[in-house]
Amino acid sequence: MALPAASPVVIRFGRLGDTVLLAPLLRKLHLRYGAPCRLVSLGECSRTLYGSSEDVAAVHWFASQHGWLWTNPRRLAVALALRGMRGAPFYICEPDVRTRTKVRPMLALAGIPAEQCVFIEDIPLREGEHWIDWLLRFGDLTPEAFAGTPALDPSRHLHAPSLRATPDERADASVWLSAHGVEPTQPLVLLQPANKRTMRWNGVRDAADDDKSWPVEHWAQLARAILQWQPDAHVLLCGCAAEAGYLAAIRAEAGLPRLIAPAGGLPLGLLRGLMERAHSMVSVDTGPAHLAAAVGCPLVVLFGHRWPSMWAPRSAGGSAVTVLGGLPHTPRVDGIGVEEAAQAWWRLPVRAEPALPVAAARRVPAQAAYSAG
Incomplete structure (x- = not known):
């Protein structure tokens, strides 16, 4: 499909959570320019997230931003693909260091004129501002080359991501749940214990070196409390394949037959389908928490050494998001008690029924595994 010359290009080399938070900006630029965006991003997760989005016409991704441009074949291929976008406005959402070392060399190789680009580093983040609001100001x-583009009425764009599951993801989630003995009428509660820093090459990172680490016994106690209060439920430990051993340790500590810890991890598309079906989720501050809110799954988030005012997940559908911990008062997740987390989960409002599938959603050829971020 040929795209209008003004189809915006958005560049962001973030992890899962960063990529979810782009959704309102992508929607805004789609409305401003009258054409869906082209997203240049890090990791196949972006293709899974936006492969069926009406706000994204194409996703150009590469697995790693490390090393020189000329020694990273996939990043080089994406840079060369930018040559076909020379007539577009470019929105670069990267911090200044990565802009200088990673983005500008790609733009130079593609021959993108400076007057077609704007950089988020030119509008500093305001004190207490949420990351999404910064992106929307951006x-x-x-x-300069598109100076005649009209501004957008602020009432027309969203201030929270909305990334519902595709029909195929819903179908895959139903099959997966049936295979694991979860009936359609039984509540499913998701736990996301790991974050991007949890695992090292040689195993689980020392808890003292991870402000988002909640002890294994705390997760086990929380699972017991959930199943005591809702005995017909199943609890699912979410994570990628590399975290399977960590999740298995939580399951062994809990000793509960209704606590599921998938040995092979959960592909991102399947996770999104499960989130849309789930009763609720309890998560550390990490990428899957943002996705849960974007899907409409009621959520409790445990914060460590970050500001919830800047990073709390947002839900476009109005599903509940309860934040525990975080700066300035609780700089480590292990400062949050099990009882506090359990009570916050218990007080979550019951979610509404999931929305119907979007008509003519595009099939994503493959499902990417996810890592929390």
């Missing part, structure tokens, strides 16, 4: 900027 979306008000206009590259």
Whole structure:
């Protein structure tokens, strides 16, 4: 499909959570320019997240930003693909260091004129501002070459991501749940214990070196409390394949037959389908928590050494998001008690029925595994 020359290009080399938080900006730019965006991003998760989005026409991704451009074949291929986008406005959402070392060399190789680009580093983050609101302010900027582009009425764009599951993801989730003995009428509660720093090459990172680490016994106690209060439920430990041993340790500590710890991890598309089906989720501050809110799954988030005012997940559908911990008062997740987390979960409002599938959603050819981030 040929795209209009003004189809915006958005560049962001973030992890899962960063990529989820782009959704309102992508929507805003789609409305401003009258054409869906082209996303240049890090990791196959972006293709899974936005492969069926009406706000994204194409996803250009590569697995790693490390090393020189000329020694990273996939990043080099994406840079060369930018040559076909020379007539577009470019929105670069990267911090200044990565802009200098990673993005500008790609733009130079592609021959993208400076007057077609705007950089988020040129509008500093305000004190207490949420990351999404910063991105939306950035979306008000206009590259010099597109000075005639009208501004967008602020009432028309969203301030929270909405990334519902595709029909195929819903079907895959139903099959998976049936295979694991979860009936359609039984509540499913998700736990996300790991974050991007949990695992090292040689095993689980020392808890003292991870402010988002909640002890294994705390997760086990929380699972017991959930199943005591809702005995017909199943609890699912979410994570990628590399975290399977960590999840198995939680399951062994809990000793509960209704606590599921998948040995092979959960592909991202399947996880999104399960989130849409789930009763609720308890998660550390990490990428899957943002996805849960974007899907409409009621959520409790445990924060460590980060500001919830800047990073708390948002739900476009109005599903509940309860934040525990975080700066300035609780700089480590292990400062949050099991009883506090359990009570916060218990007080979550019951979710509404999931939305119906979006018509003519595009099939994503493959499901990417996810890592928390």
